[in-house]
Amino acid sequence: MAPKIKDVAKHAGVSVTTVSRVLNGEKYVKDDLKERVKRAIDELGYSPSHIARSLVLKKTNLIGVIVPDITSSFYSTILSTIERTASRNDYNLMVCNILEETDKELKYLQVFKQMRVDGIIIMHEKLNEEIRELIQSLDIPFLFSSVKPADQEFVSVIIDDYAASYDVTRHLISLGHTRIGFIGGDMRDVTSGQNRYLGYRDALTDCGLAIVSDYIRFGDYKTQSGHALMKEILANETPPTAVFAVSDDMAVGAMNCIHDHGLKVPDDVSIIGFDGSQLTEQVRPRLSSMEQPILEMGEVTVETLLAMIKGDPNRTFTDVILQHNLVDRDSCKAYNGQP
Amino acid sequence: MAPKIKDVAKHAGVSVTTVSRVLNGEKYVKDDLKERVKRAIDELGYSPSHIARSLVLKKTNLIGVIVPDITSSFYSTILSTIERTASRNDYNLMVCNILEETDKELKYLQVFKQMRVDGIIIMHEKLNEEIRELIQSLDIPFLFSSVKPADQEFVSVIIDDYAASYDVTRHLISLGHTRIGFIGGDMRDVTSGQNRYLGYRDALTDCGLAIVSDYIRFGDYKTQSGHALMKEILANETPPTAVFAVSDDMAVGAMNCIHDHGLKVPDDVSIIGFDGSQLTEQVRPRLSSMEQPILEMGEVTVETLLAMIKGDPNRTFTDVILQHNLVDRDSCKAYNGQP
Numbered sequence: 001m002a003p004k005i006k007d008v009a010k011h012a013g014v015s016v017t018t019v020s021r022v023l024n025g026e027k028y029v030k031d032d033l034k035e036r037v038k039r040a041i042d043e044l045g046y047s048p049s050h051i052a053r054s055l056v057l058k059k060t061n062l063i064g065v066i067v068p069d070i071t072s073s074f075y076s077t078i079l080s081t082i083e084r085t086a087s088r089n090d091y092n093l094m095v096c097n098i099l100e101e102t103d104k105e106l107k108y109l110q111v112f113k114q115m116r117v118d119g120i121i122i123m124h125e126k127l128n129e130e131i132r133e134l135i136q137s138l139d140i141p142f143l144f145s146s147v148k149p150a151d152q153e154f155v156s157v158i159i160d161d162y163a164a165s166y167d168v169t170r171h172l173i174s175l176g177h178t179r180i181g182f183i184g185g186d187m188r189d190v191t192s193g194q195n196r197y198l199g200y201r202d203a204l205t206d207c208g209l210a211i212v213s214d215y216i217r218f219g220d221y222k223t224q225s226g227h228a229l230m231k232e233i234l235a236n237e238t239p240p241t242a243v244f245a246v247s248d249d250m251a252v253g254a255m256n257c258i259h260d261h262g263l264k265v266p267d268d269v270s271i272i273g274f275d276g277s278q279l280t281e282q283v284r285p286r287l288s289s290m291e292q293p294i295l296e297m298g299e300v301t302v303e304t305l306l307a308m309i310k311g312d313p314n315r316t317f318t319d320v321i322l323q324h325n326l327v328d329r330d331s332c333k334a335y336n337g338q339p
Numbered sequence: 340m341a342p343k344i345k346d347v348a349k350h351a352g353v354s355v356t357t358v359s360r361v362l363n364g365e366k367y368v369k370d371d372l373k374e375r376v377k378r379a380i381d382e383l384g385y386s387p388s389h390i391a392r393s394l395v396l397k398k399t400n401l402i403g404v405i406v407p408d409i410t411s412s413f414y415s416t417i418l419s420t421i422e423r424t425a426s427r428n429d430y431n432l433m434v435c436n437i438l439e440e441t442d443k444e445l446k447y448l449q450v451f452k453q454m455r456v457d458g459i460i461i462m463h464e465k466l467n468e469e470i471r472e473l474i475q476s477l478d479i480p481f482l483f484s485s486v487k488p489a490d491q492e493f494v495s496v497i498i499d500d501y502a503a504s505y506d507v508t509r510h511l512i513s514l515g516h517t518r519i520g521f522i523g524g525d526m527r528d529v530t531s532g533q534n535r536y537l538g539y540r541d542a543l544t545d546c547g548l549a550i551v552s553d554y555i556r557f558g559d560y561k562t563q564s565g566h567a568l569m570k571e572i573l574a575n576e577t578p579p580t581a582v583f584a585v586s587d588d589m590a591v592g593a594m595n596c597i598h599d600h601g602l603k604v605p606d607d608v609s610i611i612g613f614d615g616s617q618l619t620e621q622v623r624p625r626l627s628s629m630e631q632p633i634l635e636m637g638e639v640t641v642e643t644l645l646a647m648i649k650g651d652p653n654r655t656f657t658d659v660i661l662q663h664n665l666v667d668r669d670s671c672k673a674y675n676g677q678p
């Protein structure tokens with residue numbers, strides 16, 4: 001149990017009032033008393049912020065955000081939208097970049113607690129038991145954005161990743177492609193790993209196409225990973241004529257790999273990405289992509305969280321599923337029968 | 340003056356001990372007393388975090404970071420390095436994305452104060468008088484990273500932007516280019532605006548080349564801006580054969596514009612960027628760039644700030660100037676005399 005102010009007083013051999021006066025920085029406390037109180041505080045590990053915490057006086061107007069990796073074009077884009085929406089509502093954002101490390105997520109959640117943030121947005125779905133318990137014990141409204149952890153009880157703002165992935169694959173099939181490669185995410189991720197893979201697989205199956213394991217690789221959503229995995233896929237004797245990568249960053253890596261092999265996108269291989277981040281417009285050919293409505297997703301995330309913070313008793317909070325949208329740019333074309 | 344605990348007690352008509360007990364969440368306080376204390380706290384605007392603030396018990400191990408725009412490839416790359424270095428030293432990072440808005444910077448600096456961060460990293464150099472005063476009044480160690488505001492008294496970790504820009508321009512001249520365009524930054528920015536422009540201008544002058552204002556444009560460091568400004572530069576009857584853009588994002592925009600005009604980089608126009616962000620490797624042709632040592636800059640930033648936090652009285656903190664490094668990839672070539 002966390003030590004209380006009276007424990008500090010007892011330990012220091014002073015009255016609670018004296019501890020309060022030291023804590024409050026009042027001038028008329030003798031130096032030796034001050035020292036004793038400070039020592040007692042140190043020795044007991046008493047944290048004055050517990051005081052603040054225990055009394056919900058008013059909002060801090062702070063929202064804590066946990067992102068797996070801000071170098072990802074998707075996260076940096078959605079974060080800017082979240083920032084703008086929060087700001088319009090007079091909330092400030094504290095962004096914590098956990099670099100995919102679980103330890104960091106735990107630490108930052110504790111920091112959020114100390115800071116008394118009003119709400120938490122999590123864009124990372126790999127929760128271990130410890131994190132799961134901590135989040136639930138914080139007594140701070142929270143939701144997941146762009147991801148859906150395995151637990152059904154947590155609120156998420158997402159698209160239907162399975163359907164989106166199914167639609168991408170059907171799109172490539174409708175262009176005449178029958179050999180369609182897949183660069184997937186981490187299969188421990190429900191949203192972007194499992195669901196996107198299952199959508200791809202089922203679309204092929206529904207169209208009577210075989211699942212060719214040599215055309216399928218799983219990466220870490222980053223450009224380098226897309227490049228390396230595309231290299232493996234190209235090593236097939238008969239490589240695919242189209243490849244679907246489940247992040248724009250990996251799709252750009254795949255596109256670069258094709259270029260580095262002296263081949264052309266989309267003439268030799270069509271490439272389609274996923275996310276609709278700013279990177280789609282930064283590369284040439286411009287990248288076709290299954291777009292998440294990033295702007296809307298950022299706005300709905302903040303608005304839903306603010307409603308949770310306000311705590312409307314008549315509103316039940318459930319997942320918000322936004323529309324996905326395939327945007328065809330210049331990286332896909334119809335299969336021309338070659339080779 | 341901020342209200343103190345005794346003011347709350349007086350206002351509520353209770354003893355300081357009672358206020359302490361309410362603040363501390365102790366159980367054996369009568370409900371009506373609790374209510375009176377809470378109302379007094381509300382009415383006076385008393386913030387219990389002042390208690391915490393006034394007594395520097397121990398470090399929070401938090402570093403606040405202010406970035407102008409995390410969608411910039413430079414900032415997202417350096418932030419990851421800062422995060423890793425801080426983490427190795429057991430510090431957590433709170434990133435605030437101010438989207439170039441001064442109001443936000445003010446707000447976040449106040450939040451940092453409330454949170455009792457141990458140190459602050461600022462990657463934004465447009466300081467107005469209010470921000471300048473606030474930073475200095477916070478009594479929290481701070482430094483600037485990658486930028487150098489006009490005030491000489493603040494510590495910065497930077498490269499020599501003037502020399503780097505001079506070297507880029509001399510490099511293009513050494514490749515035989517005499518018509519060299521320039522896509523600059525905001526001239527209100529000392530570091531990336533003024534110094535980079537002056538380096539370009541002086542290199543041309545030192546080599547006996549004219550400054551052609553039709554070849555010179557200033558943008559906002561982003562891809563779209565680079566694209567739009569390159570379009571204006573290409574509209575010259577005799578366009579430049581090489582263009583230097585002061586951010587990788589703008590250089591990529593310029594490269595895309597050339598591609599969209601049916602021209603080729605580097606065959607028709609050489610392009611060189613500035614920063615050395617991950618974007619240089621994400622595009623084709625890969626972007627040559629004057630690189631800031633991003634990894635080292637992130638590390639030195641954190642290490643210097645930690646030394647400031649420790650407060651070694653024998654150490655004087657001054658600017659740290661890191662080495663710049665021109666990395667030639669595939670977007671520049673020697674001028675072939677055409678056209």
